[in-house]
Amino acid sequence: MKVLVAVKRVIDYNVKIRVKPDHSDVDLTNVKMAMNPFCEIAVEEAVRLKERGVASEVVAVTIGPKAAQEQLRTALALGADRAIHVETDDKVESLTAAKLLKRVVDDEQPGLTILGKQSIDTDNNQTGQMLAALAGMGQGTFASEVQVEGDRVQVTREIDGGLQTVSLKLPAVITTDLRLNEPRYAKLPDIMKAKKKPIDVKHPDDLGVAVASSLSVLKVESPAERQGGTKVASVDELVDKLKNEAKVIA
Amino acid sequence: MSILVIAEHHNGQLAGSTAHVVAAAQAIGGDIDILVAGENVSGVAESAAKLAGVGKIKVADDSVYAHQLAEPTAELIAGLADDYSHVLAAASTQGKNVMPRVAALKDVAALSEVIGVESPDTFLRPIYAGNAIATVQSSDALKVLTVRTTAFDAVEATGSAGVEAIDATVDNTLSQFVDEELASSDRPELGSARVVVSGGRGMGNGENFKLLDGIADKLGAAIGASRAAVDAGFVPNDMQVGQTGKIVAPELYIAVGISGAIQHLAGMKDAKVIVAINKDEEAPIFQVADYGLVGDLFEVLPELESKL
Ligand SMILES: Cc1cc2nc3c(=O)[nH]c(=O)nc-3n(C[C@H](O)[C@H](O)[C@H](O)COP(=O)(O)OP(=O)(O)OC[C@H]3O[C@@H](n4cnc5c(N)ncnc54)[C@H](O)[C@@H]3O)c2cc1C
Ligand SMILES: Nc1ncnc2c1ncn2[C@@H]1O[C@H](COP(=O)(O)O)[C@@H](O)[C@H]1O
Numbered sequence: 001m002k003v004l005v006a007v008k009r010v011i012d013y014n015v016k017i018r019v020k021p022d023h024s025d026v027d028l029t030n031v032k033m034a035m036n037p038f039c040e041i042a043v044e045e046a047v048r049l050k051e052r053g054v055a056s057e058v059v060a061v062t063i064g065p066k067a068a069q070e071q072l073r074t075a076l077a078l079g080a081d082r083a084i085h086v087e088t089d090d091k092v093e094s095l096t097a098a099k100l101l102k103r104v105v106d107d108e109q110p111g112l113t114i115l116g117k118q119s120i121d122t123d124n125n126q127t128g129q130m131l132a133a134l135a136g137m138g139q140g141t142f143a144s145e146v147q148v149e150g151d152r153v154q155v156t157r158e159i160d161g162g163l164q165t166v167s168l169k170l171p172a173v174i175t176t177d178l179r180l181n182e183p184r185y186a187k188l189p190d191i192m193k194a195k196k197k198p199i200d201v202k203h204p205d206d207l208g209v210a211v212a213s214s215l216s217v218l219k220v221e222s223p224a225e226r227q228g229g230t231k232v233a234s235v236d237e238l239v240d241k242l243k244n245e246a247k248v249i250a
Numbered sequence: 251m252s253i254l255v256i257a258e259h260h261n262g263q264l265a266g267s268t269a270h271v272v273a274a275a276q277a278i279g280g281d282i283d284i285l286v287a288g289e290n291v292s293g294v295a296e297s298a299a300k301l302a303g304v305g306k307i308k309v310a311d312d313s314v315y316a317h318q319l320a321e322p323t324a325e326l327i328a329g330l331a332d333d334y335s336h337v338l339a340a341a342s343t344q345g346k347n348v349m350p351r352v353a354a355l356k357d358v359a360a361l362s363e364v365i366g367v368e369s370p371d372t373f374l375r376p377i378y379a380g381n382a383i384a385t386v387q388s389s390d391a392l393k394v395l396t397v398r399t400t401a402f403d404a405v406e407a408t409g410s411a412g413v414e415a416i417d418a419t420v421d422n423t424l425s426q427f428v429d430e431e432l433a434s435s436d437r438p439e440l441g442s443a444r445v446v447v448s449g450g451r452g453m454g455n456g457e458n459f460k461l462l463d464g465i466a467d468k469l470g471a472a473i474g475a476s477r478a479a480v481d482a483g484f485v486p487n488d489m490q491v492g493q494t495g496k497i498v499a500p501e502l503y504i505a506v507g508i509s510g511a512i513q514h515l516a517g518m519k520d521a522k523v524i525v526a527i528n529k530d531e532e533a534p535i536f537q538v539a540d541y542g543l544v545g546d547l548f549e550v551l552p553e554l555e556s557k558l
Pocket of ligand 1: 013037038120449450451452453475476477478479490491492493494495496506507508509510511512513514517527528529530533545546547548
């Protein structure tokens with residue numbers, strides 16, 4: 001079984017973002033970029049499936065500018081066998097990403113496609129569900145455990161009330177939650193080897209998908225700042241302030 | 251405008267979130283219907299019918315919707331969506347599972363975690379873990395939204411909408427329910443509690459979370475946690491507050507042994523009053539706390555419990 005993993009280039013999760021003075025967007029000039037943390041988990045899961053003999057090949061795919069090949073190289077260093085780069089400089093919304101990924105799924109026919117549950121830039125949490133809909137597949141979102149059994153996959157999902165387990169017919173789509181696994185670090189020899197692995201470059205046009213969105217961002221603003229920073233010296237003072245100043249306890 | 255709100259329900263009970271989603275629908279304006287999809291959901295439909303400002307309750311009661319799996323539920327909603335300009339659900343794990351699937355079936359964009367309505371086609375939503383707020387306009391004929399419930403005050407239960415069964419059976423050959431492990435607690439729900447007390451890695455282990463119990467009892471609080479505390483296995487995943495956990499906006503949030511990473515702040519910085527208890531006076535949580543207490547939680551918590 002082939003496993004396809006979708007990885008996205010996003011701002012590093014440690015970076016504190018700034019809104020541009022003209023409120024058109026977030027300022028990404030000279031900001032450290034990285035693989036979306038949920039996509040790292042997706043790559044790790046795919047590689048583990050291969051190590052367990054469940055998957056025969058792991059293919060990483062990204063949609064984005066030329067620089068996104070850095071994230072494909074990371075995926076290759078972590079154990080993906082080859083990569084596909086759908087190159088575009090345009091902003092790609094989740095529905096467009098899902099349409100492009102659907103075309104790659106049509107070509108590659110993976111048994112499983114694994115995505116992150118959410119991009120930490122847009123916080124959309126949509127692409128996997130959309131891809132599953134477009135491909136007519138079942139979806140195991142927010143996965144914290146994945147078990148392939150014959151022609152089905154059993155997925156334990158993190159839901160608001162606890163955990164839910166579903167069984168999906170293969171091929172299927174999975175999106176990863178934080179506790180699915182702990183991604184490994186790429187070792188230097190693997191990083192060197194990854195440089196020789198193939199990256200196949202395609203363009204949205206080749207795939208017959210128009211990169212247009214029905215959504216337009218009119219403005220991006222900073223949220224209201226909290227006026228925090230006040231300290232209290234003792235538990236007594238804390239209780240007094242909560243009762244008499246903030247009036248949030250009786 | 252006509253708006254379809256997807257009811258959220260668990261164990262035959264309408265979830266509180268639905269009343270908040272109806273409020274968001276009212277902010278958009280227009281006729282509001284509610285869809286109740288599930289198995290044996292007449293009680294849910296009755297509760298939904300009481301929500302103020304709702305025209306009609308449509309009930310799809312069938313075993314195929316038993317666990318509200320995404321595949322049949324999205325197909326059902328997509329089949330009804332042509333009669334509506336907007337379809338709304340709560341930005342819960344349920345809403346987030348189903349709604350993007352609906353949007354893709356209808357070939358339209360989806361908007362997640364909407365926190366404000368500027369006009370029927372323009373909405374506010376947080377991006378980058380809430381460190382920026384985007385105003386987004388949609389040109390789709392159908393708008394598919396999930397709504398952050400803490401951003402909209404619930405409508406009251408003063409209505410009396412008509413209830414109508416709809417015959418909308420679909421097949422589901424893609425997915426099957428296997429089982430569910432749901433946390434049970436006598437405490438208020440995290441998302442709607444007036445007070446939330448959360449513990450982080452500083453709690454040291456799961457046993458020590460009992461130190462929060464007495465305080466939560468006295469304040470009628472829900473108990474939450476940071477990701478580090480969940481990852482370390484101190485407490486289950488449904489307690490996680492943050493960018494990728496639950497979003498809370500209580501009157502009072504008490505963060506204990508939590509450093510204040512941006513991903514955690516994303517889930518609680520809309521609390522009215524924030525208290526931080528941390529032994530490291532440099533911890534970033536103090537920058538957002540209205541009342542910060544520098545100290546060892548193992549000394550502070552018993553004293554706080556006794557003085558409340
Ligand atoms: C993609 C992604 C998503 C994430 N989503 C979330 C999320 O939704 N929610 C979330 O919380 N995190 C999330 N995180 C993790 C986040 O970045 C932090 O790692 C996490 O919040 C840290 O948890 P913590 O504050 O409990 O632990 P730490 O950062 O280790 O802080 C522990 C604190 O306890 C204090 N302490 C220790 N002992 C004591 C004592 N005896 N008395 C008093 N204080 C003490 C320490 O001074 C320290 O400040 C996410 C990370 C990523 C990459
Ligand atoms: N441009 C992209 N390239 C590759 N994968 C993507 C892209 N956008 C989204 N994805 C995948 O979809 C997941 C969820 O993204 P989102 O729906 O944008 O929150 C990500 O973790 C990726 O796995």
